[in-house]
Amino acid sequence: VAGNNxxxxxxxxxxxxxxxxxxKAISKADIASITGLSPNATGMITLNLINDxxxxxxxxxESSGGRKPDLLSLKPNSYYSMGVDIDTDxxxxxxxxxxxxxxxxxxxxxxxxxxYKATFEIINSEIKKNYKDKLLGVGFAxxxxxxxxxxxxxSAPNLKWKxxxxxxxxxxxxxxxxxxxxxxxxxxxxxSGICQGVQNFICINSKSGIGAGIFINGxxxxxxxxxxxEVGHIIVDxxxxxxxxxxxxxxxxxxxxxxxxxxLNVGSINEVILLARSGNQFALDALKQSALYIGVVISGLVxxxxxxxxxxxxxxxxxxxxxxxxxxxxxxxxxxxxxxSNVEIVVSEEGExxxxxxxxxxxxxxxxxxxxxxxxxxI
Amino acid sequence: VAGNNxxxxxxxxxxxxxxxxxxKAISKADIASITGLSPNATGMITLNLINDxxxxxxxxxESSGGRKPDLLSLKPNSYYSMGVDIDTDxxxxxxxxxxxxxxxxxxxxxxxxxxYKATFEIINSEIKKNYKDKLLGVGFAxxxxxxxxxxxxxSAPNLKWKxxxxxxxxxxxxxxxxxxxxxxxxxxxxxSGICQGVQNFICINSKSGIGAGIFINGxxxxxxxxxxxEVGHIIVDxxxxxxxxxxxxxxxxxxxxxxxxxxLNVGSINEVILLARSGNQFALDALKQSALYIGVVISGLVxxxxxxxxxxxxxxxxxxxxxxxxxxxxxxxxxxxxxxSNVEIVVSEEGExxxxxxxxxxxxxxxxxxxxxxxxxxI
Numbered sequence: 001v002a003g004n005n006x007x008x009x010x011x012x013x014x015x016x017x018x019x020x021x022x023x024k025a026i027s028k029a030d031i032a033s034i035t036g037l038s039p040n041a042t043g044m045i046t047l048n049l050i051n052d053x054x055x056x057x058x059x060x061x062e063s064s065g066g067r068k069p070d071l072l073s074l075k076p077n078s079y080y081s082m083g084v085d086i087d088t089d090x091x092x093x094x095x096x097x098x099x100x101x102x103x104x105x106x107x108x109x110x111x112x113x114x115x116y117k118a119t120f121e122i123i124n125s126e127i128k129k130n131y132k133d134k135l136l137g138v139g140f141a142x143x144x145x146x147x148x149x150x151x152x153x154x155s156a157p158n159l160k161w162k163x164x165x166x167x168x169x170x171x172x173x174x175x176x177x178x179x180x181x182x183x184x185x186x187x188x189x190x191x192s193g194i195c196q197g198v199q200n201f202i203c204i205n206s207k208s209g210i211g212a213g214i215f216i217n218g219x220x221x222x223x224x225x226x227x228x229x230e231v232g233h234i235i236v237d238x239x240x241x242x243x244x245x246x247x248x249x250x251x252x253x254x255x256x257x258x259x260x261x262x263x264l265n266v267g268s269i270n271e272v273i274l275l276a277r278s279g280n281q282f283a284l285d286a287l288k289q290s291a292l293y294i295g296v297v298i299s300g301l302v303x304x305x306x307x308x309x310x311x312x313x314x315x316x317x318x319x320x321x322x323x324x325x326x327x328x329x330x331x332x333x334x335x336x337x338x339x340x341s342n343v344e345i346v347v348s349e350e351g352e353x354x355x356x357x358x359x360x361x362x363x364x365x366x367x368x369x370x371x372x373x374x375x376x377x378x379i
Numbered sequence: 380v381a382g383n384n385x386x387x388x389x390x391x392x393x394x395x396x397x398x399x400x401x402x403k404a405i406s407k408a409d410i411a412s413i414t415g416l417s418p419n420a421t422g423m424i425t426l427n428l429i430n431d432x433x434x435x436x437x438x439x440x441e442s443s444g445g446r447k448p449d450l451l452s453l454k455p456n457s458y459y460s461m462g463v464d465i466d467t468d469x470x471x472x473x474x475x476x477x478x479x480x481x482x483x484x485x486x487x488x489x490x491x492x493x494x495y496k497a498t499f500e501i502i503n504s505e506i507k508k509n510y511k512d513k514l515l516g517v518g519f520a521x522x523x524x525x526x527x528x529x530x531x532x533x534s535a536p537n538l539k540w541k542x543x544x545x546x547x548x549x550x551x552x553x554x555x556x557x558x559x560x561x562x563x564x565x566x567x568x569x570x571s572g573i574c575q576g577v578q579n580f581i582c583i584n585s586k587s588g589i590g591a592g593i594f595i596n597g598x599x600x601x602x603x604x605x606x607x608x609e610v611g612h613i614i615v616d617x618x619x620x621x622x623x624x625x626x627x628x629x630x631x632x633x634x635x636x637x638x639x640x641x642x643l644n645v646g647s648i649n650e651v652i653l654l655a656r657s658g659n660q661f662a663l664d665a666l667k668q669s670a671l672y673i674g675v676v677i678s679g680l681v682x683x684x685x686x687x688x689x690x691x692x693x694x695x696x697x698x699x700x701x702x703x704x705x706x707x708x709x710x711x712x713x714x715x716x717x718x719x720s721n722v723e724i725v726v727s728e729e730g731e732x733x734x735x736x737x738x739x740x741x742x743x744x745x746x747x748x749x750x751x752x753x754x755x756x757x758i
Contacts, residue, residue: 223685
């Protein structure tokens with residue numbers, strides 16, 4: 001029907017791989033019936049994918065009359081992908097296979113601020129050390145503004161990095177991918193975490209600031225110029241404290257790790273949490289106020305976007321037990337009943353590692369995603 | 380390649396119709412090259428569409444070497460669609476053709492509150508009076524919560540209507556469609572209004588309350604349970620006035636037409652506007668404060684969703700000149716520079732009629748949209 005048979009073949013391959021990824025194990029008959037592909041085409045494509053080591057027969061399904069069908073699954077330990085999450089004081093690495101299974105993780109303490117050459121020397125050496133023959137690519141997560149298309153870090157204020165093209169600083173010949181770390185976190189939650197199969201969700205992360213990754217209709221949403229998700233700068237009190245962004249009363253001025261530590265006059269959010277857990281009333285009050293404003297912002301997001309889930313991620317995970325009840329109360333009392341009763345507010349199970357695991361998924365998206373391929377064949 | 384040839388044919392037809400709709404006039408060669416369909420398939424499909432009166436040869440294009448190509452356009456006055464917008468005190472009607480051309484509009488004053496049977500008698504008679512042979516359907520716009528799939532008005536608080544299935548009250552045998560009026564407004568802006576070709580935008584409307592229609596990636600976004608867009612209940616001041624929704628300090632408590640009229644102790648927003656235009660300082664101050672909070676909410680939407688455009692619609696259009704500068708100032712000062720510099724804040728050119736015109740577009744979407752058809756063939 002369409003002109004370009006090679007692209008259509010890739011589209012059908014991607015459709016089948018994605019279906020198997022989401023369903024874990026599925027028969028050829030079910031693949032054919034769900035995709036609308038003929039049994040013949042389904043058989044040919046899956047045979048190729050088995051020969052290429054993407055798929056294997058993982059079990060035997062239920063009979064629907066005839067003989068019991070083989071179930072196909074993604075093949076573990078066949079193809080690999082690496083994630084790199086760069087923060088101010090450490091680099092995290094994760095190697096996964098195409099099933100999402102974690103092969104290894106590591107963490108190297110290093111001062112990356114203003115120091116991109118030294119940082120990438122360490123990264124190059126770590127990738128070489130753990131190189132696999134069937135490495136599909138390396139994905140990078142950065143706190144800052146990136147241009148994913150040209151693999152360029154436009155601006156990472158905390159790292160004091162500007163306009164760095166990853167291709168210029170990577171010495172390994174392997175495809176590279178780049179995204180903001182809130183986005184990679186939400187990709188992780190959708191592929192392997194707490195939002196598998198969830199079409200519309202928002203992953204709100206605390207690190208030094210507060211940012212979000214937004215999934216709309218099962219796909220990451222980045223906005224007109226790629227900066228969607230800056231929920232830390234939603235104003236919760238127009239007469240509130242000055243924010244670094246120049247505005248007043250942004251969510252971050254009440255609820256970021258940095259501001260909470262400042263308020264309690266301690267060195268980090270970890271100390272605030274320790275104080276709160278030991279019963280210190282100032283710490284408990286500051287966390288309660290921060291939860292109130294997180295709840296106000298989530299109420300607005302719930303009213304506006306009517307998501308299925310809100311995930312609290314990264315540093316929030318360390319003290320979610322201390323704030324989640326207050327947040328849920330605020331949302332139940334302040335968001336409209338209809339969207340409030342349709343949203344689940346949950347805590348990430350991965351904590352601070354969701355970004356590096358999501359970065360490792362970036363090279364896989366290209367193989368499983370049908371979007372660009374659809375666009376290319378014009379459907 | 381895929382199993383179901385009839386569905387694939389419909390998919391290719393819809394793809395071509397949508398391409399022609401968006402481009403107004405386009406040659407078969409350009410259709411083939413953009414869609415990836417073969418020249419042969421393109422020729423066959425467009426010939427069928429010409430024979431069925433959907434398309435006609437509207438002009439002659441530029442030569443790219445050989446003879447000058449025919450340009451194809453949607454055929455005016457061939458197929459029709461009707462929109463009905465039901466408000467508390469009037470019903471609006473609009474008949475358009477598939478090119479979006481308005482054939483006629485009418486407005487009937489009637490008290491619809493609590494009175495759905497009488498309302499639909501009037502609607503049935505008006506549709507019959509203006510019935511066209513090639514009427515593709517009737518679309519309804521309602522301020523309230525609807526279930527578009529079952530054509531059911533779940534709850535329209537201002538109308539005091541609950542659980543009304545349009546199919547039960549419509550006596551004409553024609554396909555019917557139903558959507559919330561903020562959604563139909565945004566559909567109008569995307570098809571025929573100020574957001575043609577815009578992928579990501581938010582249409583914020585003032586009527587009795589304030590609501591929004593949200594377009595994401597060129598498609599209307601309705602959320603997990605269909606209630607997305609309730610931006611009137613975003614909290615702008617947690618210690619602010621009580622809102623009808625039960626919360627405090629929602630945008631509506633400062634900026635809805637109802638609250639502005641109450642504050643000035645007059646009967647309607649029209650009188651507030653008259654006072655402001657005559658220089659009354661109380662009215663000007665109230666509008667300025669309302670604009671401040673609209674700006675705060677838009678700043679949050681700009682930070683979160685990074686849209687290309689924000690459209691102020693419906694009653695806002697009556698007095699946009701009095702508030703737009705303040706709104707733009709607030710967004711420029713309070714949203715982050717990156718998304719703020721990428722958004723255009725504009726005023727709808729249609730005013731209060733955008734909903735009824737969008738309602739008239741609902742029956743057309745099914746013919747031009749490729750989404751459900753893609754899902755049906757599994758691509």
